[in-house]
Amino acid sequence: MDFLTNLINGISLGxxxxxxxxxxxxxxxxxxxxxxxxxxxxxxxxxxxxxxxNALGLNPLIGILAAVVGCTLLGICIERIAxxxxxxxxxxxxxxxxxxxxxxxxxxxxxxxxxNPKVFPxxxxxxxxxxxxxxxxxxxxxxxxxxxxxxxxMVALVLFTSKTKMGKAMRACSEDPGAARLMGINVDTTISxxxxxxxxLAAIAGVLMMSAYPSLVPTTGSMPGIKAFTAxxxxxxxxxxxxxxxxxxxxxxxxFAKAYIGTQFADAxxxxxxxxxxxxxxxxxxxxxxxxxx
Amino acid sequence: xxxxxxxxxxxxxxxxxxxxxGNLGTYxxxxxxxxxxxxxxxxxxxxxxxxxxxxxxxVYVSAALSLNLxxxxxxxxxxxxxxxxxxxxxxxxxxxxxLMDAVPDPALRLLLCIITGGIFGAIFGAIVGVPVMxxxxxxxxxxxxxxxxxxxNLLNNLYxxxxxxxxxxxxxxxxxxxxxxxxxxxxxxQGAVGITKISTFVAGTLLVLFTLFVVLNLMKSxxxxxxxxxxxxxxxxxxxxxNVTKYRLMAFVVAAALAGMAGALxxxxxxxxxxxxxDYNTSxxxxxxxxxGGIGSMRGSVIAAAILTVLPETLRxxxxxxxxxxxxxxxxxxxxxxxxxxxxxMEKVKEAMPWNKRTTAEEGGAQ
Numbered sequence: 270m271d272f273l274t275n276l277i278n279g280i281s282l283g284x285x286x287x288x289x290x291x292x293x294x295x296x297x298x299x300x301x302x303x304x305x306x307x308x309x310x311x312x313x314x315x316x317x318x319x320x321x322x323n324a325l326g327l328n329p330l331i332g333i334l335a336a337v338v339g340c341t342l343l344g345i346c347i348e349r350i351a352x353x354x355x356x357x358x359x360x361x362x363x364x365x366x367x368x369x370x371x372x373x374x375x376x377x378x379x380x381x382x383x384x385n386p387k388v389f390p391x392x393x394x395x396x397x398x399x400x401x402x403x404x405x406x407x408x409x410x411x412x413x414x415x416x417x418x419x420x421x422x423m424v425a426l427v428l429f430t431s432k433t434k435m436g437k438a439m440r441a442c443s444e445d446p447g448a449a450r451l452m453g454i455n456v457d458t459t460i461s462x463x464x465x466x467x468x469x470l471a472a473i474a475g476v477l478m479m480s481a482y483p484s485l486v487p488t489t490g491s492m493p494g495i496k497a498f499t500a501x502x503x504x505x506x507x508x509x510x511x512x513x514x515x516x517x518x519x520x521x522x523x524x525f526a527k528a529y530i531g532t533q534f535a536d537a538x539x540x541x542x543x544x545x546x547x548x549x550x551x552x553x554x555x556x557x558x559x560x561x562x563x
Numbered sequence: 564x565x566x567x568x569x570x571x572x573x574x575x576x577x578x579x580x581x582x583x584x585g586n587l588g589t590y591x592x593x594x595x596x597x598x599x600x601x602x603x604x605x606x607x608x609x610x611x612x613x614x615x616x617x618x619x620x621x622v623y624v625s626a627a628l629s630l631n632l633x634x635x636x637x638x639x640x641x642x643x644x645x646x647x648x649x650x651x652x653x654x655x656x657x658x659x660x661x662l663m664d665a666v667p668d669p670a671l672r673l674l675l676c677i678i679t680g681g682i683f684g685a686i687f688g689a690i691v692g693v694p695v696m697x698x699x700x701x702x703x704x705x706x707x708x709x710x711x712x713x714x715x716n717l718l719n720n721l722y723x724x725x726x727x728x729x730x731x732x733x734x735x736x737x738x739x740x741x742x743x744x745x746x747x748x749x750x751x752x753q754g755a756v757g758i759t760k761i762s763t764f765v766a767g768t769l770l771v772l773f774t775l776f777v778v779l780n781l782m783k784s785x786x787x788x789x790x791x792x793x794x795x796x797x798x799x800x801x802x803x804x805x806n807v808t809k810y811r812l813m814a815f816v817v818a819a820a821l822a823g824m825a826g827a828l829x830x831x832x833x834x835x836x837x838x839x840x841x842d843y844n845t846s847x848x849x850x851x852x853x854x855x856g857g858i859g860s861m862r863g864s865v866i867a868a869a870i871l872t873v874l875p876e877t878l879r880x881x882x883x884x885x886x887x888x889x890x891x892x893x894x895x896x897x898x899x900x901x902x903x904x905x906x907x908x909m910e911k912v913k914e915a916m917p918w919n920k921r922t923t924a925e926e927g928g929a930q
Contacts, residue, residue, distance in 0.1 A: 303701060305847075351894055354901040360701075361640065362897055365854045368847055369893035376887040495708070495843065502705045537716035540709035547706055548694050 270405040275528045276521065281412040281481065283520020284419035288474040289497035290504070290512040291426060292467030298443040298507035299463045302360060305367040306347060307471060308494015309374035314340045314472030315389065315479045315489060316382055322390055329392040336472040344468025348461055371491070378487035386486045389479035411481045418477060422470065423513045430509065439463055443507065496523075499543050505556020514554055519543075586779050589862040590772065593624075596869070597768045612876060618832040620872045621767025622648075622825045625774040627852040627868040628861055629821035632778050634850065635859030636787065637814035638794030640704040642846050643691070643711025644822055649841030650687045651680030651823025652830035653718060656755035659831060660748040661725050669761040676761075677770065677827045684823015687714070688816040696808050696815070699797075711846055718838035723749035754837035755830060762832035770828055771865070774821050778861055781817060790814045855896060 289311060296304045318336040321327045327335075351370050355363045391411060398409045430436035438459045441449040446456050478493060479485055496519060504515025519539060526538040546554065583591065600617065603609040626648060633641045655676035666672045691710045695703055722733040726745025733739045737747050749755050781787045789810045792800040801807050830836045852871055856863030874892075878885035899905045 297701075303704070351898055354898050358901055359858075361634070361854055361858060362901075364640075365851055366894055366897040368851065369890050369897065372886065372890035373894065376890055380883055380887065495712075499705060499709065502702065506701070533720050534716065537713045540713050540716075543709050544694065544706055544713075547702055548697060551698055551702060 270402060271528070273406055275524050277406075277408055277412060279521030279524035280517055281415045281520070282524055283500075283517035284415045285474050285478045285481070285516075286493065286497045286500045286520050287419050287513040287516025288422060288470050288477070289493060290501040290516045291422065291509060292470045292474075293498050293501040294504075294506055294509065294512040295426075295439070295463050296467050297501065299439055300352070300460055302352065302363045303367065303498070304467070305364065305494070306370035306374060307467065308490035308492075308497070309371050309378075310340050310343060310347075310468050310471040310490070311475035311478065311493060312378060312485070312487060312490035313343060313374060314475030315485050316378060316387075317472070318392065318476045318479070319387055319389055319485060322392070323387075333392060333473070333476050336476055337469045340472035340475075341465045341469040344464040344471075345461055347468075348464040352464075353457070353460075375487045375491075382487070384486065386484045389483040389485050391480040391483065392476055393480055409481075411477070415477045415481065418473065419513065419516075422473070423509065426466075426509050435459070435462060496539070499540065502553055503543050503546055505553030508553070508555045508557075511553060511555035518554075586861075589775060589779070589865060592862065592865060593768065593771050593775065597764075600764065613873070616873060616876060617764040618762045618767045618828065620869050621764070621771050622829040622832075623849065623852065623872045624771050624865050624868040625825035625828070626822055626849045627856065627864040628771070628774045628778050629818040629825065630849050631853045631856075631859065631861060631864045632781070632814055632818040632821070634853050636778075636782055636794065637790050637811055637818075639699070639811065639815070640701070640850075641707040641815070641818075642704050642843060642850065643707035643709070643714075644818070644849050645841040645843070645845035646691075646711035646714035647684045647687055647819040647822035648826030648829065648845070649714060649718060649838060651684045651826030652836050652841065653721070653749060653755055653826075653838075654683035654823070655680040655827030656758050656830045656836065657723055657725075657730070657748050659758060659761070660746060661730070663759070669759075670763075670766070673761045673763075673766055673828075673831055676831060677766075677824045680827025680830075681820045681824040684826065685816050685820035687823070688819020689812070692812045692815040692819070696811050708843055708846070711841075711843055715838050715842050718749075718754075719752050721749050721838075722747070722751055752837065752839075754835055754840070756835045758830060758834055758836065760832060760834060762828050767828060770824060774825070775861060775865070777817065777821060781814075786810060786813060851893065855893070 289307065292307055292310075293304065296302065296307070314336040317339040318332040321332040321335045322329060347370055351366050352363060355366060393410045393414045398407050399413070400407055428436075430440055438449065438454045439462070441452065441454055442456050442459045449459075450456050474493075474497075475490070479489075497516065500515035500519040501512045502515070503519060504511030504513070506512075519542075522542055523535050523539050526535040530538060550556075600609070604614065626644065630641065630644045633639050633644070658679045659672060659676045662672050662675060666675065691707070695706050695710070698706055717734075720734050722735070722737050722740055724731045724737065724740045724742050724745045724747045726742045728742075731740040731742055731745065737750060740747070747756065782791070789800070789805045790813065792803075792805055793807050793810050797807055826841070849868075852868040853864055855871065856865070856867030875885055875889060878888055900909065
């Protein structure tokens, strides 16, 4: 039964990583940049939701909505102010800017909300945990909601990128921005939309993560951000199903490593698995191998 | 041959200017900085907070120089550089504790520790580098980041002690070291403890000069040109018979060794050093120095690392706002030159500078 409990917890943690990784992978696919500030958008989402729930005492649904709207706007602002002027710059310049944005968000949060951890109330209300097999297997509502939300988001994103006009524009831009522009696609709007979607997803991930692990500090987002980035690379960066697969696998590996090998080595094992996968399959699990041409 | 004749034809003043803007100038900046600081210490016109920053400045300058070898000269984005510093720091700290009685002279002990740090940095650089060199670009970046985190995680669980029987290692706790009357040197998450502070500003400056010497001479050597050829065009380099993996690995291992030396110096400056001191944030911090100083410019790395190490301390009067300012400055430096209006303004200012006027005139004359 321990095995099953760990598996479910792993999938749940992995689902959170997956939602964050989706934001990373979409932004990377289209703008070819590592958005290091993505993890901190999660943290901002957590704080916005915390404020609406605690200070204003509103309904959790409104809290989630506020977090999503807030983070979406934040994502668009960051993109417009910090990243848009750097479209033609080398990737390192963009990377350092992203790091700067990350510092900025963390320190703003530190000034506004302070360094003391905030205890986040779970947004998942209703009945208590589900007991199965005479109470041997306990599944919390947060776990179920997280897994379901992740599955829904993945399906929605796959449909969005394959069926809608904007989704197709995104794929075109990630394939070849120059050609996409010639076909009449507004590349700037498309990139902004991608950032908006990614940031909105980060807000959802933040709220779900805070519901399961309720301690909110200004640096909350950085480690999940790094792990999710790892997950995106693990699954093959740029691929939506890859990000989900990578995220879920990473979550499962982390929970199993904690349970069977030792909490202290969990991070090392997660990263070691990533390295092994990349060495065997350098483009990630579901990534496309692009040969270098002269 | 043609180059020499032109050099002779240029007036002495210009030759001097050329030397100063070249590598010699970079050494001179370091020496001048050292002399000024020493004079300030002698004149007691220096705050103790700043004096405490002197060795860290040297450490970060060395680390930035070594990372610039990977990022600028070899063209690979490494996000795990602090991992090599931490390897150097811990191996140096262990050796320092072991040699405490055998080598009473602190300067010699520090030298041995720094060399050991460099050796272990190089060993880990090779361990990490061999598999990593199969990858490139962002994948290489994420794997170096992963290795950095693994090194931190393992060091967090490392326990080392020594007694009359020699060194003892454990990955569980101090009691399992099996010592009766020994000294615990590395104590898991508490890191290396009980270090005797033997780092000095003089040693730091010498390390910076040594790092500069290694990096600048490597760049000028045959190997350095091969490394840069691989950076500029891997396929073309391969086609002219350059062993791509060998030269990429060479840059990576040399950089890891230099980072290990810087790490050892860092550890010897404090009574204890925790493994989480060298996490990915530190790696990124060093990368920021390299990028702000100018990728591939060693002088830029020296200046940027020195200023940015001092900057948060200098901004202390702004209390809570200092890291915020730091972030804003970082974004502004990166973004502003890429905004067309600002870029054209900067171009105008540059042209208005007296030394540029002359060069443009010369170019005009040559045509």
